[in-house]
Amino acid sequence: MNHYKNAYFLLSVADVKQLPPDQGIEVAIVGRSNAGKSSVLNRITQSKNLARVSKTPGRTQLVNIFVLDKDRRLVDLPGYGYAKVPLAAKLKWQKTVDAYIAARAALKGLVLVMDIRHPFKELDMTLLDYCEHKHLPVHILLNKADKLSKGAAAKVLQEIKASLTSYDNSVTFQLFSALNGSGVKELHACLDRWYEW
Numbered sequence: 126m127n128h129y130k131n132a133y134f135l136l137s138v139a140d141v142k143q144l145p146p147d148q149g150i151e152v153a154i155v156g157r158s159n160a161g162k163s164s165v166l167n168r169i170t171q172s173k174n175l176a177r178v179s180k181t182p183g184r185t186q187l188v189n190i191f192v193l194d195k196d197r198r199l200v201d202l203p204g205y206g207y208a209k210v211p212l213a214a215k216l217k218w219q220k221t222v223d224a225y226i227a228a229r230a231a232l233k234g235l236v237l238v239m240d241i242r243h244p245f246k247e248l249d250m251t252l253l254d255y256c257e258h259k260h261l262p263v264h265i266l267l268n269k270a271d272k273l274s275k276g277a278a279a280k281v282l283q284e285i286k287a288s289l290t291s292y293d294n295s296v297t298f299q300l301f302s303a304l305n306g307s308g309v310k311e312l313h314a315c316l317d318r319w320y321e322w
Contacts, residue, residue: 129171152233
């Protein structure tokens with residue numbers, strides 16, 4: 126059963142104080158501004174336009190809340206690291222993301238979206254270290270896998286496996302393509318565990 130296709134947009138907030146009551150279960154999607162987060166969210170929910178996909182990376186400047194059912198929400202966090210925006214705006218986004226991850230009791234896991242061709246940038250590693258410290262599970266989506274040959278994608282998987290050996294926390298990872306939908310079943314299985322479905 127697909128629990129995600131009835132997802133609907135609830136609200137966008139600029140500050141964590143405006144979030145819905147901190148109860149139930151939330152899973153958040155996070156990543157660099159050009160990693161394809163909005164396309165991933167649309168693929169998860171089988172919707173073409175639940176999240177606005179922009180040709181200009183960094184358009185998600187607010188925390189967007191999507192409802193799955195009365196107890197479960199999917200959260201799209203502002204992208205980091207790439208967008209051509211003023212430094213003050215970048216710092217504000219970072220503060221919002223930090224505050225959400227640090228204090229949100231409903232948060233059960235993070236889906237970290239990376240472009241498979243540019244994995245593990247500095248902010249990705251900072252986020253992984255922070256989640257390790259918080260004992261917060263992270264599932265890494267190596268998005269845009271359709272851009273690489275099978276051999277090249279397998280090589281990246283091996284490199285990532287090697288670089289994650291130091292994490293005690295549950296960091297899992299997979300190949301994914303928001304474009305063609307490969308890997309969506311595996312992602313749904315991970316989300317189902319976190320949402321306790």
